[in-house]
Amino acid sequence: MDDNILHMAGITKTFPGVKALQDVNLEVKRGEIHAICGENGAGKSTLMKVLSGVYPYGSYEGEITFDGEACEFGNIRDSEARGIVIIHQELALSPHLSIAENIFIGNERVRRGLIDWHRTNAEAAELLRRVGLAENPTVRVSDLGVGKQQLVEIAKALSKKVRLLILDEPTAALNDDDSEHLLDLLRDLRDEGVTCVIISHKLNEIEAVADSVTILRDGRTIETLDFHTQTVTQDRIITGMVGRDLEHRYPEHTPNIGEEILRVEDWTVFSPTQRGRKVVAGANLFLRRGEIVGLAGLMGAGRTELAMSVFGRAYGVDISGRLFKDGKEIKARSVDEAIEHGIGYATEDRKRYGLNLIDDIKRNISAAALTKLADGAGLVDPHEEYRVAEGFRASMNIKAPAVTAVAGKLSGGNQQKVVLSKWMFADPDVLILDEPTRGIDVGAKFEIYTIIQRLADAGKAVLVISSELPELLGICDRVYAMAAGRITGVLERDQATPERMMTLMTQTTESLTAQEPVYVPALEPEHEQEKDQ
Amino acid sequence: MSSIAPASTTELAAPPGSGAPRKFEFNLRSSGIYLAFAAIVVLFDILTHGLLLTPENVSNLIVQNSYILVLAIGMILVIIAGHIDLSAGSVVGVTGAIAATLMVNHHIAWPLALLITVAAGAVIGAWQGYWVAYFGLPAFIVTLAGMLVFRALTMTVLGNQGIGPFPDQVRTLSTGFLGNLMGNVGLGSLGGADLFTLLVGVLAVLAAVGGQWRARAAKIRYGQQAEPVGIFAGKMALMAFVVLGVIVQLARYKNLPWVLVLLTVLVLGYSLVASRTVFGRHVYAIGGNPQAAVLSGVKVKKVTFWIFVNMGVLAAIAGVVFTGRLNQAGPTAGTNFELDAIAAAFIGGAAVTGGVGKVVGAITGGLIMGVINNGMSLLGAPSERVMLVKGLILLAAVAFDVWAKRRAGTAR
Numbered sequence: 001m002d003d004n005i006l007h008m009a010g011i012t013k014t015f016p017g018v019k020a021l022q023d024v025n026l027e028v029k030r031g032e033i034h035a036i037c038g039e040n041g042a043g044k045s046t047l048m049k050v051l052s053g054v055y056p057y058g059s060y061e062g063e064i065t066f067d068g069e070a071c072e073f074g075n076i077r078d079s080e081a082r083g084i085v086i087i088h089q090e091l092a093l094s095p096h097l098s099i100a101e102n103i104f105i106g107n108e109r110v111r112r113g114l115i116d117w118h119r120t121n122a123e124a125a126e127l128l129r130r131v132g133l134a135e136n137p138t139v140r141v142s143d144l145g146v147g148k149q150q151l152v153e154i155a156k157a158l159s160k161k162v163r164l165l166i167l168d169e170p171t172a173a174l175n176d177d178d179s180e181h182l183l184d185l186l187r188d189l190r191d192e193g194v195t196c197v198i199i200s201h202k203l204n205e206i207e208a209v210a211d212s213v214t215i216l217r218d219g220r221t222i223e224t225l226d227f228h229t230q231t232v233t234q235d236r237i238i239t240g241m242v243g244r245d246l247e248h249r250y251p252e253h254t255p256n257i258g259e260e261i262l263r264v265e266d267w268t269v270f271s272p273t274q275r276g277r278k279v280v281a282g283a284n285l286f287l288r289r290g291e292i293v294g295l296a297g298l299m300g301a302g303r304t305e306l307a308m309s310v311f312g313r314a315y316g317v318d319i320s321g322r323l324f325k326d327g328k329e330i331k332a333r334s335v336d337e338a339i340e341h342g343i344g345y346a347t348e349d350r351k352r353y354g355l356n357l358i359d360d361i362k363r364n365i366s367a368a369a370l371t372k373l374a375d376g377a378g379l380v381d382p383h384e385e386y387r388v389a390e391g392f393r394a395s396m397n398i399k400a401p402a403v404t405a406v407a408g409k410l411s412g413g414n415q416q417k418v419v420l421s422k423w424m425f426a427d428p429d430v431l432i433l434d435e436p437t438r439g440i441d442v443g444a445k446f447e448i449y450t451i452i453q454r455l456a457d458a459g460k461a462v463l464v465i466s467s468e469l470p471e472l473l474g475i476c477d478r479v480y481a482m483a484a485g486r487i488t489g490v491l492e493r494d495q496a497t498p499e500r501m502m503t504l505m506t507q508t509t510e511s512l513t514a515q516e517p518v519y520v521p522a523l524e525p526e527h528e529q530e531k532d533q
Numbered sequence: 534m535s536s537i538a539p540a541s542t543t544e545l546a547a548p549p550g551s552g553a554p555r556k557f558e559f560n561l562r563s564s565g566i567y568l569a570f571a572a573i574v575v576l577f578d579i580l581t582h583g584l585l586l587t588p589e590n591v592s593n594l595i596v597q598n599s600y601i602l603v604l605a606i607g608m609i610l611v612i613i614a615g616h617i618d619l620s621a622g623s624v625v626g627v628t629g630a631i632a633a634t635l636m637v638n639h640h641i642a643w644p645l646a647l648l649i650t651v652a653a654g655a656v657i658g659a660w661q662g663y664w665v666a667y668f669g670l671p672a673f674i675v676t677l678a679g680m681l682v683f684r685a686l687t688m689t690v691l692g693n694q695g696i697g698p699f700p701d702q703v704r705t706l707s708t709g710f711l712g713n714l715m716g717n718v719g720l721g722s723l724g725g726a727d728l729f730t731l732l733v734g735v736l737a738v739l740a741a742v743g744g745q746w747r748a749r750a751a752k753i754r755y756g757q758q759a760e761p762v763g764i765f766a767g768k769m770a771l772m773a774f775v776v777l778g779v780i781v782q783l784a785r786y787k788n789l790p791w792v793l794v795l796l797t798v799l800v801l802g803y804s805l806v807a808s809r810t811v812f813g814r815h816v817y818a819i820g821g822n823p824q825a826a827v828l829s830g831v832k833v834k835k836v837t838f839w840i841f842v843n844m845g846v847l848a849a850i851a852g853v854v855f856t857g858r859l860n861q862a863g864p865t866a867g868t869n870f871e872l873d874a875i876a877a878a879f880i881g882g883a884a885v886t887g888g889v890g891k892v893v894g895a896i897t898g899g900l901i902m903g904v905i906n907n908g909m910s911l912l913g914a915p916s917e918r919v920m921l922v923k924g925l926i927l928l929a930a931v932a933f934d935v936w937a938k939r940r941a942g943t944a945r
Contacts, residue, residue, distance in 0.1 A: 356821035
């Protein structure tokens with residue numbers, strides 16, 4: 001029999017305007033734990049969605065063979081029928097139902113058309129024993145912690161006679177003990193003959209548990225390394241992940257850096273949804289006039305959470321720490337106070353958080369500084385508004401027939417320019433740009449970089465959050481690295497290499513465990529979800 | 534998924550400032566409501582052999598629907614912000630009861646009594662606004678509870694019986710007319726008409742045309758796309774015809790009803806608030822995308838709170854007008870008024886998802902329902918049939934709106 005349970009050959013998946021996967025190959029051996037590594041947006045999640053039928057057969061090119069048979073999955077049920085089960089990083093449990101109900105949802109134990117509760121609960125109890133979860137099957141899922149919910153997901157997978165279990169960032173939201181238990185469970189499952197594919201950013205875990213690792217970069221397979229036949233170190237994996245080529249081009253820029261304008265001291269933020277979980281832990285950073293500063297980190301590192309909590313506490317609870325603007329301590333307790341203090345934040349998710357999609361371009365541009373357009377009587381001058389918007393349409397090169405065009409109909413790049421125009425009109429001293437080039441084609445990216453440099457040249461401090469390391473290294477004067485809610489280091493432009501950055505960005509739990517109990521930052525599913533571009 | 538849509542890029546890739554402004558496009562979705570209103574008026578005038586547009590009936594139409602229209606003004610703001618108010622009818626009842634008790638039982642001077650009543654409306658609005666804005670409960674639940682609570686309070690205040698009659702001044706506000714200030718003039722075959730009313734009408738038309746002309750000139754000065762002179766003149770002529778037509782009929786009957794004066798002030802004032810003030814623009818921003826509004830520095834909670842306070846105030850005004858018209862505050866006064874106001878807002882083009890709507894649209898929606906009510910009763914139709922038609926009109930109006938939106942391919 002074939003050694004390999006899964007062959008994926010020549011997988012190419014295209015979204016409008018973007019090639020998410022290009023000729024990707026993946027070979028998984030029977031009964032191994034196979035890790036997949038890559039930067040955010042490298043195509044890991046997309047590949048797994050192709051495998052599990054989320055993207056149906058015909059929407060991608062290439063071939064999938066599972067256990068010797070070709071696969072043409074039309075949906076998730078097809079792949080589950082073959083024993084391929086995917087556990088997404090946002091758990092798909094119904095919080096108000098019991099453990100047993102969740103395990104058999106869509107797969108109910110039925111007798112004469114009615115649910116057989118004895119069988120449901122008895123079989124659930126057996127599955128829970130297998131995954132090592134000591135809970136009664138009738139307990140409501142919402143009463144369990146995230147770690148235990150993860151085990152319920154695995155029990156659910158086992159109930160479907162799983163043969164290939166795919167886990168997408170399974171430990172991202174778990175603490176050390178829960179992570180350790182989960183990894184032990186994976187080893188046990190492997191010994192029972194279940195093959196596992198695990199996507200993870202935690203290289204120490206991969207080193208500990210995986211038999212082999214496939215590295216993806218920019219939608220291509222880079223290499224597959226075997227832990228048993230060769231020496232694989234974390235540094236070796238990082239080299240594969242970041243590559244050497246800086247393929248994008250960045251405009252030349254000579255910074256003119258002035259004095260400090262914003263300082264964040266000992267900034268700590270707790271999750272609003274999961275009580276007691278630290279999302280940002282004691283972060284310190286400062287920004288200077290005319291400086292472009294990067295904030296790098298892998299998914300769930302807490303970058304967006306840090307930025308939004310500084311921006312008038314738009315995220316998080318129990319925020320502590322101090323904020324200084326021009327050397328004076330300020331309190332920005334709400335977004336409008338933050339804007340008053342000259343801080344702006346352009347969101348990473350412009351459709352959900354950045355734009356009023358049903359309104360026109362001019363009203364989106366004026367949204368954050370409407371009072372600037374109001375006369376003595378408090379009436380907004382629509383003609384002045386039009387003139388301002390027309391000015392931005394020309395200077396930002398927003399491609400639209402008129403500023404009365406509806407924002408929702410623009411392309412991603414043009415929408416991003418509208419968001420940037422909004423903040424340029426508000427004219428803050430400090431502008432935080434969260435993933436300013438996400439989902440934008442290369443040409444528009446170059447334009448955005450130029451705009452960022454123009455802002456810096458105008459004496460503003462710009463903080464750029466990005467998942468693309470080359471981008472940060474290409475445009476920033478200084479780059480902070482974040483991991484697990486902490487700032488793990490800062491590198492000047494001439495010292496920053498992809499390898500050094502990645503080392504700082506993956507410096508998660510082990511170096512921190514000694515200091516205090518570690519809370520891995522919450523994943524805000526809609527924030528940190530890997531975007532299929 | 535943040536996928537790029539190159540199709541729409543190319544579609545919109547007309548270079549900025551290219552050539553002459555495109556042909557002025559007729560917007561069916563925003564103009565359709567006015568055409569529909571005109572069609573319904575013409576239809577019922579024909580069916581009733583001209584009874585609909587007699588001087589007395591035009592006057593009646595305005596007076597009969599005034600309180601619903603006042604509610605619709607408040608309701609449209611609530612709906613634009615993405616909320617709903619089911620309690621408006623009960624608030625009409627309880628504020629009417631408060632006014633009656635103050636004036637009839639406690640003999641408080643009517644101006645003070647009205648002031649207290651409006652303040653009570655504001656307090657009621659603040660109560661509901663608190664739960665919606667600051668506590669974060671859905672407006673549907675808060676105002677459903679309010680519907681019961683304020684109905685119960687109405688009954689408690691009134692001791693389950695009607696209280697009346699009201700002082701003459703209050704009744705005048707609801708049902709009275711401006712006095713004959715300048716005497717009558719003859720209008721040939723149309724007979725005598727009140728001169729003052731006619732003058733007001735002519736001045737109003739001149740002011741409206743002048744204002745529109747200045748706005749158009751400013752648009753051109755700022756290089757914006759303005760409608761061609763022909764279309765502009767046509768629109769203005771149509772507007773003048775409609776306004777003067779109504780005015781002439783009113784002048785032939787008695788004079789301007791006081792409620793029409795009140796309504797005009799409210800419509801003009803709230804149109805300005807909605808379209809030109811920072812507050813009004815924030816209401817649209819909240820309805821369009823609440824999260825984006827928060828991240829643009831809009832004080833979403835505060836704005837939401839004041840929207841409900843405003844709704845309470847307008848409901849109190851409607852309460853006074855309605856009870857004044859009946860000359861008695863009754864335990865069931867205002868029942869189902871909220872439904873008429875909500876229907877008016879949606880027929881008038883408000884979006885179910887929030888972010889869209891106009892004060893004038895809501896007024897037009899309210900008038901459409903008023904004309905259907907009035908026209909069908911003139912035809913002797915039983916009330917169940919009127920209800921049936923109103924229900925179907927509401928469904929059709931919203932279905933049309935959703936269909937038009939889908940056809941336009943708005944990204945939502």
